[in-house]
Amino acid sequence: MTIRTLRTCLAVAMLLLTAAAPLAAEDQPAAKGKAARAPKAPAAGLRTKGKLKPVDINGAAKNELSFMLGIPEELAAKIIAGRPYHSKAHLLTRNIVSPEVYARIKDKVVAKQSGAIR
Template identity: 40%
Template structure:
C-alpha cells in the first residue's frame, strides 16, 4: 500500500516542482537596470563584461549585446534565456 501512496504523491510533487521552475524562469534579469554584482552572477560574465554591459546601456533588446559587440555569441547564447531588456516608460503630465 505504501508504494501506491507514493505513486499518487509523485505527480503532485512533480507539478509543484514544475510550478517552482516556471516561476523562477519568469524572473529574468533586466540588463538595463541590473547591478554589476547581479550581472557578474550570470554564466561567463565577470567584472569586465558586466562593466561593458553597464556602459552600453540602454538596450532596446537583449540582442543588442551582440549587435553592439558587448559580449561574444557563445556567451550570449548561455545567458539569453536568463535576461531581458526592459524599457523605461515615460509618463506624460
C-alpha cells in the same frame, strides 16, 4: 500579579524559548567535519516556481549581472556601459558580448523598457 498570571507568563516564555532554539541552531556555522551549506543568492525574490527570473540588463547592478549570469565583472561593467538596450539582441549586435556568451545568457536576460528609452 497573581500566581495564575505569573504561571501563564512563564509558560509563554518557555514556549518562545523552545521555539527559538532550533532557529538559532540553523544560524550557527557548520562544524569542521560537516559540509558547509551553499551560499544564498544575493537578491531576494529571484525565483518563481523553481525558475530564476530573467535579469534586466537595463536595470541590474554589476554584481547582480555577474552572479546571475555567471560572467566576469568586467563583462558586466561593459554591459552597464552600453545601456540602454532596446532588446537583449543588442548585446550581440553592439559587440558587447561574443556570440558564445550571448547563446549562453540569452534565456537569462531581458531588456525592460523605461520611459526614458526611445
